[in-house]
Amino acid sequence: MSVSGRHVIVTGGGSGVGAACARLLADEGAKVTILGRTEEKLAAQSLPYQVCDVTSIEAVAAAFAAARAESGPIDVVIANAGAAASVPFAKMTPADLQAMLAVNLMGVSNVWQAALPDMKANGWGRMIAVASTAGLRGYPYVSAYCAAKHAVVGLTRALGRELARTGITVNAICPGFVxxxxxxxxxxxxxxxxxxxxxxxxxxxxxxxxxxxxIQPCEVAASALWLCSEGAKSVNGHALSLSGGEL
Ligand SMILES: NC(=O)c1ccc[n+]([C@@H]2O[C@H](COP(=O)([O-])OP(=O)(O)OC[C@H]3O[C@@H](n4cnc5c(N)ncnc54)[C@H](OP(=O)(O)O)[C@@H]3O)[C@@H](O)[C@H]2O)c1
Incomplete structure (x- = not known):
């Protein structure tokens, strides 16, 4: 695969899917920087890290500047940080909806935008979102989460077309329950x-x-690694379902 020597940012890299992606890409020779809010979880991964709340555009700018200073221009962003709160729609508050959009949608947009100048300058890049099957179909009691993940898939499809001639691909991985x-x-x-x-x-x-x-986190990581490869360069603006055939 072709991530060796690439600088890869993984958000939410202190646990779960993000930790699995970070470990696999580091094992493949990438320079990986993980981001998250909880320093203990990040430090436990034994990889370079930046404490960062991805909902804050200022915090993202600072974290990317520090990561760039440490490991060079950013080649790959795996926008994986996310959260899933459940509440019946009748009881959902505007704050509940805002919270889901903040981390699951703005958290993706913020980090992709922060990496774009480096990728454009290099004429190569991989933007990957860990969305969800909840970005492709509905589930009860998680309407805010589903709305946010559908928005990530929309962002992916639009940005894939917008950047199609830049050497950058933009894709979403949509796992079922991991x-x-x-x-x-x-x-x-x-x-x-x-x-x-x-x-x-x-x-x-x-x-x-x-x-x-x-699904196991390593399965999502394997898809992320493949999306980084030259063999996947025609895969763009795509929402990849990892769901055993659910979708
Ligand atoms: N598990 C599933 O069934 C499933 C299915 C489909 C999709 N997904 C998606 O997979 C992604 C990873 O989730 P996971 O299952 O691996 O859960 P997880 O272990 O809870 O990981 C989420 C990570 O995101 C970080 N995070 C949350 N809010 C953040 C913020 N504002 N800024 C920076 N980092 C933040 C968390 O760390 P801190 O709290 O320390 O910041 C945590 O490390 C999410 O986008 C989720 O929606 C999960």
Whole structure:
């Protein structure tokens, strides 16, 4: 693959999918910088990091400047930081919706925009968002999350066309349920709100995937690595479903 020597930024790299992407790309020879809000989680990954809330454009600018000073111009951004809050639509507040848009949509736009000058100057770049199957279909009780992830897919499709002649590709990876701390918190919420056992809650979620299982973070990382390769240079503005056939 072709990430060796590339400077890769992974947001939300301190846990779950982001940590798996960071580890795989570092193992493939990339210079990886991980971003997140919690220093202990970042430090535990033994990779260069910047503490950064991706919802803040100023914080992103500062983190990218520091990362650039340490490891050079940015070649790849994996915009993975995200959160999934659940609430029935009737009870959803404007603040709930804003919070989901802030991290899941603005958090992607902010980091892609920050990396764009480096990628344009190099005539090569990879912008990758970790969206979700919730960017391609609806699920109950997560309307704000679904709205934000659909918006990321829209951003991906539009930007892919806008940058098509620059050597930069823009793609979204859309996994179904992935076994990570985020999924653990979702299962906690389901058991607390419904009284279902943990096993029953897990089975309910696994039933969405025709393969009847949770996806592993390393599977998302493998797709991100492939999207960075020269062999994937025609894949652009695409939303890649990793869902066992759900979509
Ligand atoms: N797990 C699933 O079932 C699933 C399915 C489809 C898509 N996804 C997507 O996959 C991505 C990764 O999630 P995950 O499952 O790996 O969950 P996770 O382990 O909770 O990872 C999310 C990461 O994002 C970071 N983060 C959250 N808000 C942030 C902010 N404002 N600024 C910077 N970093 C922030 C978190 O670290 P800090 O809190 O320390 O900042 C955390 O490391 C998300 O975009 C999620 O929507 C997950």
């Amino acid at each position: 076994e990570t701390p985020l999924l653990e918190r979702s299962i906690d919420t389901i058991t607390a709100k419904t009284g279902l056992s943990r096993a029953a809650a897990e089975d309910t979620l696994k039933a969405d995937n025709p393969q009847g299982r949770f």
